[in-house]
Amino acid sequence: MTPFNTLRMVELMNECLPAGVINAITGEGGIGSGIVKHEGNRKIVFTGSTAARQSIMRNAADTLKRLTLELGGNDVGIVLPDADIDKLAPAIFQTAFLNMGQTCAALKRLYVHESQYDALVEKLAEMARAQKVGPGMEEGVTFGPVQNRDQFDLVSELVEDARQNGARIVTGGERIGDKGYFYAPTIVADIADGTRLVDEEQFGPVLPVIRYSDVEDALRRANDNPSGLGGSVWGSDIDQARAIATRLECGTAWINNHAEVLPHCPFGGSKMSGFGVEFGLDGLLEYTQSQLLNINRG
Template identity: 50%
Template sequence: MNSPYKSSEFQNLIRGECVLGEGDELSVINPATEDAVVTILSASAKQADNAVLAAKAAFPAWSALKQNERKAVLAKIAEITKANMNELANLHASETGKPMADAMFEIGATAGFFEFHAHVPTDALDPTDIPNSDAKAYRLPLGVVAAIVPWNFPMALMAFKVPGALLAGNTVVIKPAPTTPLTTLLWASLINEALPKGVINVVADSGDLGPILSAHKDVRKISFTGSTATGKHIMKSAADDLKRITLELGGNDPAIVLADADLDDISAPLFEAGFMNNGQTCSAVKRVYVHQSKHDALVRKLSDMADAAKIGSPLEDGVKFGPIQNQRQFQVVTELLNDAVKQGAVVEAGGYCPEGAGYYLRPTVLSGVKDGHSIVDEEQFGPVLPIISYDDINEVISTINSSSFGLGASVWGTNKDDINVVVNQIETGSVWINKHFPVAPNIPFGGARQSGVGSELGTQGLLEFTQLKIVS
């Protein structure tokens, strides 16, 4: 199949110049067709080093700018992103497999995060007097930030990191995931005109540059979103020179449906929370605990929605779900599904892969599962939603809190007092009431236990790109 894209269109951004990679060939696969969108040259280790050195060289001048001057650059980036939304979204749909509506939404959200930081008050970065002393607190930028971004939301999760880092006065090296580098590379070439040289650098790789950036002596902070296993490796690497880190890791988020929940009200938002981005979202609902009195009815409602959902090519009108993003993840999800069936799970909806090319799996609802089954205990990160019946809410809370995961959770019901009793006992980074993961640039987001270190977004996320300095 002939691709409309050429390899030469996708170049790394280093020191204000778009340069062809000097590393291995990297074929970026369209998960809807299993054909290559395009084959590019990845950046070499030397080019990654050059990107860090370029960011380091740009740091003094960038950090010396006034806040309004940096905000003007962020506003220009947002403007350019919005002006090129259609081109970026078409490419994004091809490499991620997202339906066009979702791809457009992500590009729009990317612009929105930059625009938000272009106008947000920055009082938290101003010097402050410490009461009852002659001391003053300053918030200083750290230096070079390595932003290591996953494949599930390549643009939006980049925008969780980069605007705040830049606003605080840092310079950045972005490394997109090997399976989804194209939209980031194209975007970088478009926004380059708005940037002082070296303030943003982008290097695409085959999976080899993450350790180089994590260990680089001139990188002062790593902001990473991805698996817990990779996060642990980054944490170990950062320990050698005590780099600052923000890690947003695996979630396996639970939803708790209480006995008084109104299923007519909650079923649709709960379905969306479980299957957002085909379940390939760190904070999607990965397991539903529902009171036994509502179990069968909720299973029917969710199954009906799964059966009615249209899956297909990302470019086809009316498609709700595209393919799983890459072959490796497709294998992980289907193996967990097959294992669940062997352990006694009942497939209430979906559970099969349509014939033909593409990493497709129909949205799947499972009953007859319980804690201890791999589909419940592990983060499947795909379009499979296990529904677990309970009769003792305290056992559910204990199970959630004893898990290694602690990113988010949600509680669904009608009695506010009953909801709050549960919410106050759950130990996760976020707990939502009758909704799940209402992301916004002003709300901090981070995980407990092995779901992360630190926070992104909001004032707290902004401060994590700074060093506190006390002068007295």
């Protein structure tokens, strides 16, 4: 769906590399399955949906290919009662709406303690209202479109389902204009687990904010999801935040941050968000085959 930046990167790399070191192929799903089935390929690294992952695993089984799979995430954030929401609200907003929410590791559901719930909801809504939505090449635009029609329809459907189930659309919740797939940055409040917008990955410019009263209950609800890519804890007491973050069932846990993926740190998911890692030494080792050399000198 978004090949141009990758194609340009490969063009630049091929100005320096010998021919054939790196190649780019674009096309529909049949090309991907052909690559996975081919006997000459010994390692597959895939980023995409869980459904596609299952197909890849089946196609790779006959040749026992090694796989690294980074799949969908429904990343969770927990805001602790002692959090400085004036300080943290901009970072929460930025990491939830990074690339208009179209990022695997973006913050996609936020649990906030009841003592600060209303105040943080309004702060996030103010930031959402301040965004300028439109084509990315226009001056001053801060929010572009949802990337394709299917995803736009899913985002609209999830918000409408939340509305029909009693959730409060604090701001946004509607298409902008009648051309393109522009959707207003949306904050949804008074919503609970069991609603599709909370349980499913929206992958778009919408953030559901869920109220909680007990931290242990919030942690249980955060983990009660098949996805496990990333999670975060937001608070002033770093030791307390660390203790909770280590209990999140996810590949990466952030404290007072989210969605920061670094080239020198391994990144990958757990549960239905995949297995194996990219980046860092561990990511490089995923491309190697270990061998034990045992020498008898007697």
